[in-house]
Amino acid sequence: MNRKLLGLIPFLIFILLCVFLYQGLFGNPRELQTGRLGQQMPSFTLPDLMSDSKQWQESDLLGEVYLLNVWGTWCPTCVAELSYLTELREQGVRIIGLYYEQGYDPDFGDQFDINKLRAEVNAMLARTGNPYQFNILDLKRTLALDLGVSGAPETFLVDKQGKILLHHTGDINQRVWRAKFAPKLMELTQ
Amino acid sequence: MIPEIGYFALVLAMALSLLLCIFPLWGAHTGNLRLMRAAPSLAVGQCVFVLFSFAILIYITLADDFTVAYVAHHSSSTLPWYYKVTSTWGGHEGAILLWLVMQSSWTALVALMSKSIPWVLRARVLGVLGFLGVGFMLYTLWMSSPFERLLPYYPVEGRDLNPLLQDPGMIIHPPLLYMGYVGLSVSFSFAIAALLTGKLDNTWAKWSRPWTMVAWGFLTLGITIGSWWAYSELGWGGWWFWDPVENASLMPWLVATALLHSLAVTEKRGVFKSWTVLLAITAFSLCLLGTFIVRSGIIVSVHAFATDPDRGLYILLFLAVVVGGSLALYAARVSQVRSEGRYQFFSREVALWVNNIFLVVATLVVFLGTLLPMIHKELGLGSISIGVPFFNQMFSILIVPFALLLGIAPMLRWKQNKLPPLAKKWLVILMATITITAAWLFGSFETVAPLTFVASALAVWIMLSTAVDFAQKVSTQQRLSEGLKRLGLSYWAMVLGHVGIAFVIAGVTITSAYSVERSVRMQPGDTASLNEYEYRFEGVKEIVGPNYTGHAGVVTVLKNNEKVTELHAEKRLYNIGMQFMTEAAVDDGFFRDLYLALGEQLGGGAWSLRIYHKPYVRWMWLGGLLIAFAGFIVLADKRYRKSPSKGNQQEATS
Numbered sequence: 002m003n004r005k006l007l008g009l010i011p012f013l014i015f016i017l018l019c020v021f022l023y024q025g026l027f028g029n030p031r032e033l034q035t036g037r038l039g040q041q042m043p044s045f046t047l048p049d050l051m052s053d054s055k056q057w058q059e060s061d062l063l064g065e066v067y068l069l070n071v072w073g074t075w076c077p078t079c080v081a082e083l084s085y086l087t088e089l090r091e092q093g094v095r096i097i098g099l100y101y102e103q104g105y106d107p108d109f110g111d112q113f114d115i116n117k118l119r120a121e122v123n124a125m126l127a128r129t130g131n132p133y134q135f136n137i138l139d140l141k142r143t144l145a146l147d148l149g150v151s152g153a154p155e156t157f158l159v160d161k162q163g164k165i166l167l168h169h170t171g172d173i174n175q176r177v178w179r180a181k182f183a184p185k186l187m188e189l190t191q
Numbered sequence: 192m193i194p195e196i197g198y199f200a201l202v203l204a205m206a207l208s209l210l211l212c213i214f215p216l217w218g219a220h221t222g223n224l225r226l227m228r229a230a231p232s233l234a235v236g237q238c239v240f241v242l243f244s245f246a247i248l249i250y251i252t253l254a255d256d257f258t259v260a261y262v263a264h265h266s267s268s269t270l271p272w273y274y275k276v277t278s279t280w281g282g283h284e285g286a287i288l289l290w291l292v293m294q295s296s297w298t299a300l301v302a303l304m305s306k307s308i309p310w311v312l313r314a315r316v317l318g319v320l321g322f323l324g325v326g327f328m329l330y331t332l333w334m335s336s337p338f339e340r341l342l343p344y345y346p347v348e349g350r351d352l353n354p355l356l357q358d359p360g361m362i363i364h365p366p367l368l369y370m371g372y373v374g375l376s377v378s379f380s381f382a383i384a385a386l387l388t389g390k391l392d393n394t395w396a397k398w399s400r401p402w403t404m405v406a407w408g409f410l411t412l413g414i415t416i417g418s419w420w421a422y423s424e425l426g427w428g429g430w431w432f433w434d435p436v437e438n439a440s441l442m443p444w445l446v447a448t449a450l451l452h453s454l455a456v457t458e459k460r461g462v463f464k465s466w467t468v469l470l471a472i473t474a475f476s477l478c479l480l481g482t483f484i485v486r487s488g489i490i491v492s493v494h495a496f497a498t499d500p501d502r503g504l505y506i507l508l509f510l511a512v513v514v515g516g517s518l519a520l521y522a523a524r525v526s527q528v529r530s531e532g533r534y535q536f537f538s539r540e541v542a543l544w545v546n547n548i549f550l551v552v553a554t555l556v557v558f559l560g561t562l563l564p565m566i567h568k569e570l571g572l573g574s575i576s577i578g579v580p581f582f583n584q585m586f587s588i589l590i591v592p593f594a595l596l597l598g599i600a601p602m603l604r605w606k607q608n609k610l611p612p613l614a615k616k617w618l619v620i621l622m623a624t625i626t627i628t629a630a631w632l633f634g635s636f637e638t639v640a641p642l643t644f645v646a647s648a649l650a651v652w653i654m655l656s657t658a659v660d661f662a663q664k665v666s667t668q669q670r671l672s673e674g675l676k677r678l679g680l681s682y683w684a685m686v687l688g689h690v691g692i693a694f695v696i697a698g699v700t701i702t703s704a705y706s707v708e709r710s711v712r713m714q715p716g717d718t719a720s721l722n723e724y725e726y727r728f729e730g731v732k733e734i735v736g737p738n739y740t741g742h743a744g745v746v747t748v749l750k751n752n753e754k755v756t757e758l759h760a761e762k763r764l765y766n767i768g769m770q771f772m773t774e775a776a777v778d779d780g781f782f783r784d785l786y787l788a789l790g791e792q793l794g795g796g797a798w799s800l801r802i803y804h805k806p807y808v809r810w811m812w813l814g815g816l817l818i819a820f821a822g823f824i825v826l827a828d829k830r831y832r833k834s835p836s837k838g839n840q841q842e843a844t845s
Contacts, residue, residue: 005522007525016515
């Protein structure tokens with residue numbers, strides 16, 4: 002009898018494994034359950050992308066609901082979502098850009114050319130439309146790291162008190178917007 | 192029309208496979224010899240049609256028939272002909288067809304080379320193989336046909352083969368790996384046939400052993416070549432990443448290694464029978480699970496295969512039927528198995544049993560590291576990530592007792608041993624190991640970390656104890672030639688395999704401990720030094736390939752102001768996908784590799800370059816080749832070609 006039960010163990014373990022594999026099949030492995038949800042925006046002091054004199058802090062963003070969109074001109078998916086984000090801005094959604102620079106690598110003693118980057122960004126936004134109120138430049142990726150950003154594009158929904166309500170990995174399109182962001186935004190404005 | 196013929200050939204192959212599954216199994220069940228006799232010809236027949244279908248896929252790829260979706264997505268007219276051929280397994284549909292080619296060829300081989308096996312067992316083995324064939328063929332025909340057309344709107348040019356796959360290593364890596372995976376299905380079929388027959392004696396172990404050895408050899412070769420390909424093609428000198436897809440091939444390898452050793456015990460001593468059967472089932476199950484992981488996209492991997500939940504669901508269902516069915520059968524039959532042999536604690540049986548425990552624990556580590564993040568998330572506990580440090584740490588702990596045991600186990604005899612004489616011998620070997628390791632490391636490197644010393648000593652320990660055992664076995668005869676003649680081929684295989692492991696351990700240890708790299712910004716004429724070598728950047732020249740353009744950084748390597756070699760590190764831009772690819776330049780040597788990758792253009796004629804100095808890195812792949820060769824040696828063993836009635840006349844050495 003004991004031997005029989007022992008022989009069944011591999012079978013039972015396998016059945017359990019199958020249940021998990023089946024569930025996993027319908028989950029998206031790239032979707033992150035971020036630890037930042039429900040928490041405050043991390044504190045930061047970072048320069049504006051377009052102006053040398055302006056510095057932004059987390060307190061400057063309080064008071065209104067906004068989207069924080071992590072992007073870069075080097076990222077094709079980010080570029081693809083710019084025109085949809087511009088439509089959203091026209092509907093009154095407040096979008097703040099967190100510019101994530103990729104080409105800069107201090108290991109090689111690279112000279113970072115801010116004017117070249119500004120020209121690139123301006124040219125890009127002139128083509129696709131500009132969804133952003135302003136852009137924060139996160140050259141050393143400190144804020145991105147604090148937010149748990151794993152790549153670009155990623156978008157956070159933040160409320161008036163600076164609390165992070167959503168973290169979306171990947172592009173925003175009409176489908177994602179309607180399914181994920183619009184309902185949350187409705188809740189907040191009511 | 193031609194692609195449709197390919198599809199139709201597969202339909203015929205599946206019909207034959209279906210018969211191959213039904214007739215022999217039914218015949219074996221009812222004792223109908225005529226039905227059982229149909230098995231070999233059905234097995235060969237289905238193989239012919241699968242090969243024909245594969246030949247057609249190659250033909251339409253060479254003919255640039257872009258009306259076929261698979262060809263349009265994975266090939267292009269500018270691709271060199273040999274990469275056109277390999278593009279037939281560069282994508283999902285083609286890779287599965289290649290799997291089928293392997294599956295049906297192994298089935299046909301088993302049919303042809305099993306003439307001396309009793310009909311009941313032979314018919315069941317072939318029937319199980321037929322069932323597996325049906326499963327994969329149905330999948331190909333239903334969900335992943337490479338013959339699907341893009342009519343009426345088809346492109347005039349294909350999308351080209353992923354540049355990463357345009358490399359000689361990639362031509363042979365997947366076929367070898369599949370040979371291994373599918374080869375393990377033969378061990379699996381033998382195990383299931385034995386369970387069905389209800390006779391788990393050492394006959395099945397004896398028949399299954401050479402097949403398992405060869406499959407394991409291919410798997411080893413596939414993994415080794417894959418590692419070498421990653422090293423030369425990915426441009427940052429890494430050779431193992433603990434990526435889910437690599438893990439998917441490592442798990443069956445670990446279990447198959449355990450299976451080899453366990454089969455030896457079952458064949459020679461008639462013990463561990465049910466454990467061996469379970470290992471045979473597990474090894475192939477892990478191959479299927481690996482396929483599921485890779486093809487279903489449930490886990491994030493650097494290997495970007497096209498993923499599709501429907502396909503994943505089919506593979507999962509197939510997995511559930513095959514593995515669930517066999518484990519249920521196992522549960523039903525295992526209680527009837529009785530061990531025959533008796534043995535004491537201090538014996539080869541126990542040593543091999545402990546070896547199995549280590550290998551299974553290592554498999555569990557890989558398994559948990561790969562699947563736990565997904566399970567964790569499905570349980571609603573949040574996303575976690577298990578990375579390289581976890582695997583490295585676990586394996587560096589496991590390898591120590593494993594390698595120690597590996598050194599001494601071959602000296603143990605079956606049943607029982609006396610400790611004192613052996614212990615004295617081991618002590619001498621241990622002293623010699625420490626001395627040699629110290630001389631070697633302190634003589635070659637400036638600093639030696641304690642862990643590096645321990646790990647290197649393990650490699651030396653295995654080498655020395657294998658050498659001592661070898662010398663003793665040979666010296667039992669008066670003349671050297673007589674002594675060498677008396678060693679069985681399986682003993683040679685063991686020696687090679689163990690020496691191979693020693694090489695792998697030494698290579699991994701030394702290259703991990705003493706590899707150095709530098710990122711430099713260089714203008715033509717600049718030099719940079721790393722260890723005892725000087726690298727002089729001569730400049731960058733344009734290169735034009737058949738389907739790419741790019742730059743090659745030319746670097747002269749100097750040692751003591753004498754030219755050692757000239758390296759050309761390339762950065763290619765593939766025309767169709769507009770993808771950049773790094774083609775690292777490697778000056779390989781037995782004791783060190785000089786590895787150079789060209790980075791970005793930095794302006795003012797300057798480029799960024801990464802230089803790596805990697806000592807002993809070749810030893811890893813050399814070890815892999817030795818291990819694989821150990822698997823192939825048994826093919827020459829006449830013992831496995833004799834009919835069972837003649838038995839084992841040769842000395843039992845395992």
